Amino acid sequence: MEISSMNDTICAVSTPAGVGGIAVVRVSGPEAIEVCNSIWRGKSLLETPGNIARVGSLLDTSGEALDEAVALVFRAPRSFTGEDTVELSVHGSRWIQRETIASLVKHGARIAEPGEFTRRAFASGRLDLAQAEAVADMIAASSRASARVALNQMRGSISDKLDELRKKLVNLASLLELELDFGEEDVEFASREKLAEATGEITEEIRRLLTSFRSGAAIKDGIPVAIVGATNAGKSSLLNALTDDDRAIVSDIHGTTRDTIEETLEIGDYLFRLIDTAGLRETSDKIEQMGIERSRMAMSRAQIVLYVIDPTNFTELDLSALPQDADVLRIINKSDIYHDHAIDGIHISAKTGEGIESLRSILADIAARKTNEGEDTVLITNARHAAALEAALGSAETLLNGLQTALPSDLLAQDLRETLHHLSTITGKITTGEILNNIFQNFCIGK
Numbered sequence: 001m002e003i004s005s006m007n008d009t010i011c012a013v014s015t016p017a018g019v020g021g022i023a024v025v026r027v028s029g030p031e032a033i034e035v036c037n038s039i040w041r042g043k044s045l046l047e048t049p050g051n052i053a054r055v056g057s058l059l060d061t062s063g064e065a066l067d068e069a070v071a072l073v074f075r076a077p078r079s080f081t082g083e084d085t086v087e088l089s090v091h092g093s094r095w096i097q098r099e100t101i102a103s104l105v106k107h108g109a110r111i112a113e114p115g116e117f118t119r120r121a122f123a124s125g126r127l128d129l130a131q132a133e134a135v136a137d138m139i140a141a142s143s144r145a146s147a148r149v150a151l152n153q154m155r156g157s158i159s160d161k162l163d164e165l166r167k168k169l170v171n172l173a174s175l176l177e178l179e180l181d182f183g184e185e186d187v188e189f190a191s192r193e194k195l196a197e198a199t200g201e202i203t204e205e206i207r208r209l210l211t212s213f214r215s216g217a218a219i220k221d222g223i224p225v226a227i228v229g230a231t232n233a234g235k236s237s238l239l240n241a242l243t244d245d246d247r248a249i250v251s252d253i254h255g256t257t258r259d260t261i262e263e264t265l266e267i268g269d270y271l272f273r274l275i276d277t278a279g280l281r282e283t284s285d286k287i288e289q290m291g292i293e294r295s296r297m298a299m300s301r302a303q304i305v306l307y308v309i310d311p312t313n314f315t316e317l318d319l320s321a322l323p324q325d326a327d328v329l330r331i332i333n334k335s336d337i338y339h340d341h342a343i344d345g346i347h348i349s350a351k352t353g354e355g356i357e358s359l360r361s362i363l364a365d366i367a368a369r370k371t372n373e374g375e376d377t378v379l380i381t382n383a384r385h386a387a388a389l390e391a392a393l394g395s396a397e398t399l400l401n402g403l404q405t406a407l408p409s410d411l412l413a414q415d416l417r418e419t420l421h422h423l424s425t426i427t428g429k430i431t432t433g434e435i436l437n438n439i440f441q442n443f444c445i446g447k
């Protein structure tokens with residue numbers, strides 16, 4: 001997308017493709033109100049103030065009445081894009097949608113590129129980059145928790161947090177630059193200890209944000225839950241019971257599941273990704289060995305592990321490959337035929353459904369604990385942000401190291417500038433056209 005094309009008037013259907021009761025056609029740009037008015041019969045849109053809706057008729061390309069519609073007028077800068085914008089609510093037939101767009105194009109609008117409305121909002125300073133990305137997350141949100149995180153980010157939670165960090169860094173920078181100015185005279189204005197202390201705090205904050213990516217990604221994409229255990233323990237039966245589906249094959253043959261099977265599950269506010277795995281045992285079967293390798297891989301990525309045990313045939317397994325912060329639940333299955341509670345764990349029957357409801361609420365509680373570090377905690381959910389924070393952390397650590405080993409201030413200033421630079425790429429204070437293209441191309445048309 002050329003930057004020069006940011007000054008014309010664009011249009012697109014913003015509601016999903018297909019037939020609906022109503023479709024919304026969005027028009028934005030300097031000529032938005034004029035273009036709409038030229039296909040409009042009713043009270044003039046040119047004289048309509050911002051945030052006011054009008055009812056009227058829309059005209060097709062040949063000037064004949066096409067539909068009765070509502071035009072909602074927004075005047076710059078008080079609109080999503082920051083430009084003059086009109087939202088036309090038309091009846092949602094494919095024909096009317098197509099004709100409306102054709103008519104708008106005939107009168108001077110251009111069909112919008114994917115994400116162009118949001119890109120314009122960014123260009124006009126209505127949103128920063130992290131907020132624009134949150135718009136996409138909001139549209140893709142599939143659980144209350146992911147919508148809540150996206151909403152916070154859209155309202156600027158990450159941006160505020162980063163601003164705070166940037167201010168602290170700029171403050172440090174000015175102290176260092178002051179020292180640089182008087183470098184010749186060998187004066188130390190800022191005590192190195194104080195600077196190191198402040199840098200240490202900033203480094204910690206960047207590290208905390210980076211760590212939150214694990215929970216953040218889990219909220220956005222679903223919390224990975226690996227179902228592991230010996231063959232025939234009832235892992236696939238548990239997957240089916242939790243999802244109330246017959247997705248996985250269940251049989252009394254040991255080694256039934258070969259490949260990992262993934263299903264999403266919504267419990268309360270949270271989305272989970274359940275991963276049923278091949279039973280762990282010694283085997284000479286090549287394919288089963290590959291399956292077991294995948295089981296171990298799923299375990300190493302899991303945040304919750306359901307370790308399923310058949311108490312009628314139990315030997316403890318080696319689960320050493322688990323990540324440190326994973327919660328392991330011992331699930332004692334087959335409670336319908338095994339009534340003794342001698343083995344410690346959560347007793348359930350995947351076959352009769354006994355204990356499944358309480359297992360669900362245990363999962364929801366763990367999810368809440370894992371992801372809710374407090375109402376005002378900022379969570380990182382975006383891989384681009386995590387990569388930038390990683391880079392910022394690297395520079396901040398170098399800076400800290402330099403302060404502790406009495407490196408000259410000009411080198412320190414360089415590390416500091418780099419830390420600032422990486423943080424600034426997140427909100428788009430510093431950015432390249434290429435990064436912008438990547439981000440906005442992932443949006444759909446009309447957003």
Ligand SMILES: Nc1nc2c(ncn2[C@@H]2O[C@H](COP(=O)(O)OP(=O)(O)OP(=O)(O)O)[C@@H](O)[C@H]2O)c(=O)[nH]1
Nearest residue numbers: 231232233234235236237251255256257279350351
């Ligand atoms: N009585 C009883 N049988 C169960 C229960 N859960 C599973 N089974 C039986 O145990 C056998 C193995 O079940 P699966 O779910 O296939 O076990 P798995 O752990 O996935 O086994 P692999 O895929 O071979 O690793 C089947 O015959 C199931 O019907 C249960 O709660 N009670």
Ligand SMILES: [Mg+2]
Nearest residue numbers: 235236256257
């Ligand atoms: Mg299985």
